[in-house]
Amino acid sequence: MQFRTQIPISKSNNPIDYNSKVLSIGSCFAENMAEKFDYFKFQNETNPFGIIFNPVSIEKLFDRVSKxxxxxxxxxxxxxxxxHSYEVHSDLSNSDRQELLETLNKAITExxxxxxxxxxxxxxxxxxWIYRNIEKDEIVANCHKVPQKQFAKELLSVEVIQKSIQNTIGAIQTxxxxxxxxxxxxxxxxxKDGFVENQLSKSxxxxxxxxxxxxxxxxxITHNYFPSYEIMMDELRDYRFYNEDMLHPNQIAIDYIWKLFSESHISENSFSIMKEVDEIQKSLRHRSFNPESxxxxxxxxxxxxxxxxxxxKWPHIVF
Structure with missing residues (x-):
């Protein structure tokens, strides 16, 4: 007897394995998944420009990188x-202008x-939802705690987002x-945008x-949509799967979503290696009561x- 509905997920035709090189970009959930890639020692790079939430800012960065x-x-x-730079997250901000520019341009080349x-x-x-700098008439990726009066808050239309995603794909494929x-x-x-406004934004x-x-x-090349939102909203609809803020998925939810991602987007040939890596990682965290025994x-x-x-066996793996 089933007490919950399960989201059907198609298997990838070109799954990720230990020879793959993965780049993850986007919101803080991208960081959650990247931590799993790092833990299991896949070849993974994450958010070189920090967390970016909206599709237009992601497009702008990929356009800059491609050129x-x-x-x-x-x-x-x-x-x-x-x-600061309005195009990147505040994690990259620096007290020295030249150092910031060097960091940003290193991120471009890498x-x-x-x-x-x-x-x-x-x-x-x-x-x-995006914030547009009024003076420059440009969408920003991060406001960096600049006074709100300098920005206009807008909801991107479906057409604008669609065009933005197409441009992002085009820039990467070049x-x-x-x-x-x-x-x-x-x-x-x-x-923070509002409950109704959040639903509108996601829709x-x-x-x-x-x-x-x-x-x-x-x-x-592959089936290319992973339903993380649907899994969280439907399979994990109970608040016991959230952090204390009742907004972000907790570790149990992240582990479960990773499990489904692994089953659909990671090669079955990699599972035995993942198990070996997991055992080593757990052993590295072990603390002995008697280290001299x-x-x-x-x-x-x-x-x-x-x-x-x-x-x-895997030269890129370093513990």
Missing amino acids: QELFGEKDVFFHNERW TYKQIKEATHIIITFGTS LNPNINFIFTISPVRHI HLFTALHQVLKTYNSKF DQHKKFLANLQQKMKNVEE
Whole structure:
């Protein structure tokens, strides 16, 4: 007897394995999944420009990367004793302008290289709500706590989002026409926008994204939509699966969504390696009551051998 509904998920035709190179971009949920990739020692890069929530800002960055258009002094500004760029997250902000520009331009060149080499790219959209800088008449990725009066809040239309996603795909494919796209909508609700407004925002993302997938699906290499939002809202509809803020998925939910992602988008041949890596990771976290005991020394020697065996088979893995 089933006491919950389960979301059907199609298996990827080109799943991720330990030879794959994955780039993850987007909202904070992209970071949750990237932590899992890191834990299991896949070749993964995440949010080189920090967390980005809206599709237009993601498009703008990929356009800049594809053209290798470096950041200049006109692209940064000083506020609250730090230099910022409206195109990236505040995690990259710096008290020194030149250091910020060097960080941003290093991210441009490295992301260019990563896209050229990547086998898979995962893009997670978070919201359709954007803030437009009134003076520059430009959509920003982050307001950096600049006074709100300098921005106009807008809801992106389905048409604008659809065009933005198409442009993002185009910019990436100019660098790597064989890359596999995986899209998802973040299950995190943006309640600060309002409950009704959050639903409206997500609905615009869904409509635009699925219209793009319907139109362009034959050009992609894999089945490319993962229903993380649907899993959270339906299979995990109980608040015991949320953090204390009742908005972000907790570790149980993240683990469950990762499990479903693994089953659908990771090669079955990789499962045995993932199990080995998991055992090593758990052993590395083990704390002995008696570090000087013969038993613990044998445990460490055995662990070192396991690590050596995995690292010899997969040179990119380093514990």
